[in-house]
Amino acid sequence: MNKVERQESFLVLDNLIKSKKLTCYALSKELGIAPTVFSDWKSGKSMPKTDKLIKISDYLDVSVDVFIRKQKIN
Secondary structure: OOHHHHHHHHHHHHHHHHHOOOOHHHHHHHHOOOHHHHHHHHHOOOOOOHHHHHHHHHHHOOOOHHHHOOOOOO
8 A cells, every 4th residue: 555545544544433433542542552553544654554453443343444445434
């Protein structure tokens, strides 16, 4: 994934977080994931590693695919 694709992928997460009335910081604390993982993802610097993507998707009750593929969440 290039930088723009990573940023677009983060937007999916951001929308899911907002729909659950959470923040990235709250989610990071809840899951034990460093807040820098989310800030690096938001900036397009990197994507979370697979184990962290699984934790995030399990917590938000979505497939990991929503962060990797270009699809919309209702």
